[in-house]
Amino acid sequence: MTSTTVVQLFVLLLAGFVGYQSIFRVPPLLHTPLMAATNALSGISLVASLVLAGSQRGTLATVLGTIAVACATANVVGGFLITDRMLAMFKRAGAPTGTSGRNLSKAEPARSTAELAP
Amino acid sequence: MNETFMQLAYLLAAFLFLVALRDLSRPESARRGMRLAAFGMAVAIAATLLEAGIVSYRWLTVGAVVGAAAGYPLGMWVPMTAMPQRIALSHAFGALATTLVGVGEYLRPSGVGSLTRSHVAALGLEVLFGGLTVTGSLMAFGKLQEILPGRPLVFRFQNAINIALLTAGAASLVWLVAMPSEAAAFKAMLVIALAVGVLIVLPIGGADMPVVISLLNSYAGVAAVATGFAINNNILIIVGALDGLSGFILSVVMSKAMNRSFANVLFGAFGAAPAGAVAGSGIGGEMVETTAEAAALRLAYAERVIMVPGYGLAVSQAQHQIKELGDLIEKRGGDVRYAIHPVAGRMPGHMNVLLAEAGVPYDKLVEMDEINEKFSGADVAVVVGANDVVNPAARTNPASPIYGMPILKVSEAKSVLALKRGKGKGFSGVENDLFIEPKTTMLFGDAKQSLLSLIAEVKTA
Numbered sequence: 001m002t003s004t005t006v007v008q009l010f011v012l013l014l015a016g017f018v019g020y021q022s023i024f025r026v027p028p029l030l031h032t033p034l035m036a037a038t039n040a041l042s043g044i045s046l047v048a049s050l051v052l053a054g055s056q057r058g059t060l061a062t063v064l065g066t067i068a069v070a071c072a073t074a075n076v077v078g079g080f081l082i083t084d085r086m087l088a089m090f091k092r093a094g095a096p097t098g099t100s101g102r103n104l105s106k107a108e109p110a111r112s113t114a115e116l117a118p
Numbered sequence: 119m120n121e122t123f124m125q126l127a128y129l130l131a132a133f134l135f136l137v138a139l140r141d142l143s144r145p146e147s148a149r150r151g152m153r154l155a156a157f158g159m160a161v162a163i164a165a166t167l168l169e170a171g172i173v174s175y176r177w178l179t180v181g182a183v184v185g186a187a188a189g190y191p192l193g194m195w196v197p198m199t200a201m202p203q204r205i206a207l208s209h210a211f212g213a214l215a216t217t218l219v220g221v222g223e224y225l226r227p228s229g230v231g232s233l234t235r236s237h238v239a240a241l242g243l244e245v246l247f248g249g250l251t252v253t254g255s256l257m258a259f260g261k262l263q264e265i266l267p268g269r270p271l272v273f274r275f276q277n278a279i280n281i282a283l284l285t286a287g288a289a290s291l292v293w294l295v296a297m298p299s300e301a302a303a304f305k306a307m308l309v310i311a312l313a314v315g316v317l318i319v320l321p322i323g324g325a326d327m328p329v330v331i332s333l334l335n336s337y338a339g340v341a342a343v344a345t346g347f348a349i350n351n352n353i354l355i356i357v358g359a360l361d362g363l364s365g366f367i368l369s370v371v372m373s374k375a376m377n378r379s380f381a382n383v384l385f386g387a388f389g390a391a392p393a394g395a396v397a398g399s400g401i402g403g404e405m406v407e408t409t410a411e412a413a414a415l416r417l418a419y420a421e422r423v424i425m426v427p428g429y430g431l432a433v434s435q436a437q438h439q440i441k442e443l444g445d446l447i448e449k450r451g452g453d454v455r456y457a458i459h460p461v462a463g464r465m466p467g468h469m470n471v472l473l474a475e476a477g478v479p480y481d482k483l484v485e486m487d488e489i490n491e492k493f494s495g496a497d498v499a500v501v502v503g504a505n506d507v508v509n510p511a512a513r514t515n516p517a518s519p520i521y522g523m524p525i526l527k528v529s530e531a532k533s534v535l536a537l538k539r540g541k542g543k544g545f546s547g548v549e550n551d552l553f554i555e556p557k558t559t560m561l562f563g564d565a566k567q568s569l570l571s572l573i574a575e576v577k578t579a
Contacts, residue, residue, distance in 0.1 A: 005236055008347055008355055015356040018136060019363045025143040028460055028485055031368060031467025034142055035205055035335060037152060038364045041135050042212040042342055044159065044357045047128075047166040048349055049215050052222045053181055054172030061222045066181040068218040071211040073185025074192060076163075079208060080156045081193025082201075086471055087152065089198075090145040093479035 033086045040079025046072035120169045127165030128353040134158030135357060145480055162353060198475045199435055202327060202465040203262035209334045210255035216341045217248030217308075223348055224304055237348060238298040242291045242307060244344035249311025250318070251337040257319035258330055262464065270323040283314050328372045328465050336365030368466045375460035377512070377523030403554035405541065410568065413535050413561055414575030420497035423447050424489065425456045426526055430503015430539060430565050432463045432472060439569035440502060441476040446576045456482055457489040457499075457526050459507040490527045499531035501552075503538070503565045509550045534558040537568045 026034045049072045053065025134154045141151025172178070196204045220241050224233070233241075260266035287310040294303040322330050339362025346354030417423060425440055444454040456473060463469035470483050484492070493499060501508055508528040511518040528534055529552050536553055538560060552558060561568050 002234075002236070004350060005347065008350070008352065011352050011355050012343060012359055015132075015359040016363060019139065019356075019360040020367070022136065022139040022143070023360070023364045023367050026139070027143065028371070028458070028467055029470045029480060029483060030142055030145065030148060031371075032201060032205075032465060032471045033148065033467070034364060035331070035368065035466065036201075037138065037142060037155070038335065038339075038361045039205060039208045039212060040152075041138075041155060041159075041357050042338060042361045043215075044131070044135075044162060044353055045212065045215045045219065045342055045345060047162055047170070048219045048345060048351060048354060049181070050163070050166050050178050051170050051172060051349075052219055053178040054174055055170075056173045057222070057226045061226055062177050064218040064222040066177045068215040068222075069178050069181030070185035070188070071215040071218075073182045074189035075208050075211050075215070076159060077186045077189030078192030079189075080152065080159070081190070082196065082204070083152050084149060085194065086198070086201075086474075087145070087149045089471070089474040090148075090480045091474070092145075092481055 029090070030087075033083050036079060036083040036086060039075055040083055043072050043076030043079055046076055124165045124169040125352075127161050128351075131158035131162035132353050132356045135360065139360060198471050199432070200263075201468060201471060202331060203259050205465060206255045206258040206262060206331055206334070209331070209338050210252050210259065213248045213251035213255065213334075213338045213341055216338070216345045217245055217252060219345055220244040220248060220341075220348060221308070225301075233298045235295050235298060239291070239295045240344045240347035242294050242304070244341050244348055245304070245308050246287055246291060246311045247337045247344065248341035249308050250315035251334050251341060253312045253315030254319045254330075254337070255315075255334050257316055258322075258327065258334065261319070261322070262327060268323065271320045276317075276321060280314070280317050283310055283317065286310050287314060326376075328461055328463075328468075329369055329376065329378070331465050332365050332369035332372055334365070336362050336369060339363065339365055371460055372466055375507075375524060377520055405553050405560045406556075406558065408535070408559035408561055410561060410571035410575050413559065414572050415579050416498055416533065416535065417443070417447055417452075417500070417572065418450055418576050418579035420447065420452050422492075422496045422498075423452050423454045424493060424496045424499045424528075424531065425454060426459075426499055426501045426504050426508060426528055427456065427469055427473070428459070428462050428502060428504020428507060429464070430505075430537075432468065432503075434503065434565040436502070436566035436569050437472040437476040439566055439573065441473065441478050443500075443569055443573050443576065444478070444482075446573060450576075454482065455484050455489060455492065457486070457493075457528075458483050459486055459504070459526055460524075461507065462504065486524060486526060493527045493530040496531040497533065499528045499534045501528060501534060501536040501538075502569070505538075505550055508552055510552055511550070528552060529555060529557075532557070535561065537561050537563075537565055539564060 046069065049065055049068035052061055053069045135158055138151035138155035141147040192204060192208065224241050257266065261268050287307055290303045290307040290310065294300060294307065297303065319330060339358045342358030342361055343355050346352065346358055425444060427440055431437065431440060447454050456478060458469050463472060473483055474480060506520055508526050509520060510529045512520045512523040512525045515521060534552065534557055536558055540562060553560060
């Protein structure tokens, strides 16, 4: 095992630990956006695909690389767009933005007293 | 110098990705976090294009244009109801990208013959996990999109064949590590991985999809980590670890909510439904049917109503109708909450997204543990297309196959109105005592139709 591999294991350990802490705090409310988000992030494999497609290591490598670039780009573009689209839908009651928010804010004062009741 | 610049760009990207994950812990900060992550991604890609020694930009431009053209509709046009299959498809894309990178890396002219054992081990794991995620995710996509039959497909010796294939896959990995230049071992492993992916998803039914999707997410992450090791790229290791852990945590959450063991999830041996239907507690009794008119009257004058949307609501796509009914009750002065079981919907958190899209504010979407304290104060609990997740046998009957499963304590509400397609049993084939309790009345029919008639009746009540 080379020293590089050992450093990589350290990176894996620390990323895993930090990741575990953060992901555990994501509420079930946002589990679907979380999955879409990690999908978008996994598009980072694009950096490896770009190298494969662009460094002229022969026809096969270029073909494989080009397909990989297409797949990874689709995840990056589609992943960030859909995560944002989803997150934009999560609104608090009475939030001033959006169409549905406006309807609700009218009914808000009447309801908030009921909410406080045990 | 150039290499350093690129690595620093990756470091920035990794930092921003972690910030994004942390920001996902609250709906208010989540969007900002994801924008930062997108910026980090752009920086990493730009640095790679400038510094990674890329000779020709022709083909990568073609790939990027095609990918962006496919990604835009996947991001903007896919309806929220289709989210599970869309996510499955993007697991397949992600895994395909990493698998192809692995194949390309192994087959490069200077590659075979000069590869070290640890290098080959990483490439092998990458192709193994990547390959099975590609076909597994495509199968899941096919089932969710209803291109393939959604019911479990089982045949004789299924488990034996799967175990044999997995063993063969592991054996070829060992073979490859022993003889790194043996391309046949590499190819055998790739083929086996692709076959395993198909076979493990075949016996999975629709209601088990939340676990499968999470697990495939986790496998895709493992493949990405292995890629990072193979091509010596730290950001891939970091993102792969996040992806893998997120998928893993979600599958554990899902499996707990579905009463399946941890080991069951780890080895992906899900999908086998408990054998045979088991009778209820034996109390016996008849379901009491009601009319939309009578039920609506009760809802119209209720002070506290808890909606319990389940899988059936997601299937009949009635999220807008349940929201409309909720709004009507609120307009008349009632308080309405939505109780969200972790496996409601067709993927982790799916029900929240569906209801958020319909316009339900997220502070009305209440998680299981929190809402369970509130059922005893509810005048009416409205169960829409949920069955096992509200079955009191999970708490009271140790003989029941779903005993121990966390459920919504609907039976504690003062009265229960259950909207149900027919008199059939739930997914697990277990009788549900909730439906024969004296306080429960049933409204049979398609969830959307029943909700529409309730809406009409509440309006005139």
